[in-house]
Amino acid sequence: LGFKAGDPNLPVLIGSFCRGYCAFDENLFDAGIRDYFDIFNWHTYSGPEQYAATLGRYLELLKRHGCDGRPVWLTEAGIHFHATLPDGEITADDERKQADFIPKSFAWSLAAGTDRHFFFVLPWYLENGIQFGALRKDLTPRPGFVAIAAAVDILGEARFLGALPGHEFTALAFHNGKERVLVIWSGAPREIELAVAAEKVVV
Secondary structure (H helix, E strand, C coil): CHHHHHCCCCCCECCCECCCCCHHHHHHHHCCHHHHCCEEEEEECCCHHHHHHHHHHHHHHHHHCCCCCCCEEEEEECCCEECCEHHHECCHHHHHHHHHHHHHHHHHHHHHCCCEEEECCCCCCEECCEECCCECCCCCECHHHHHHHHHHHHHCCCEEEEECCCCCCEEEEEECCCCEEEEEECCCCCCCCCCCCCCCCCC
């Protein structure tokens, strides 16, 4: 009420849902919280392939309470590593894992029904010996920072088009507001062939 009194057009996010669907969530809606937020907000640190199942339960909750038309933002999704190096830094292998995680996280999140995706977190951030940041303490970028920039640039205002069938790889198709984009990866090196209805393809 205070936010809207200050600015009626100010978008208000619900307090982030971060434990997966539970009775507490249902209780909030039974108590009438639907009248006090504009954007549904959730957090997760699970594997990206689990995003759809987690968000699916939330979307069912929103639909049951007449809120299914509201935007959905994943405002905290990241991957954390034990900082084993001096100054709370992580190894080069962990930096590679962070960079590998980021495009998959963006793609699975948007495919699951998220409207906006936020990586946690850009700056160096050490909490109880765990490092989250995409920047090092000296502000130089980790590969993950570059992965964030690339994912945002390539996916743009992504609208999910669907998944391509394939048991040896994952391929999620989007329209980024200008052109079609296919985010594709495999758990192991392999060659695949894809037929695409396009005169020009950039890889």
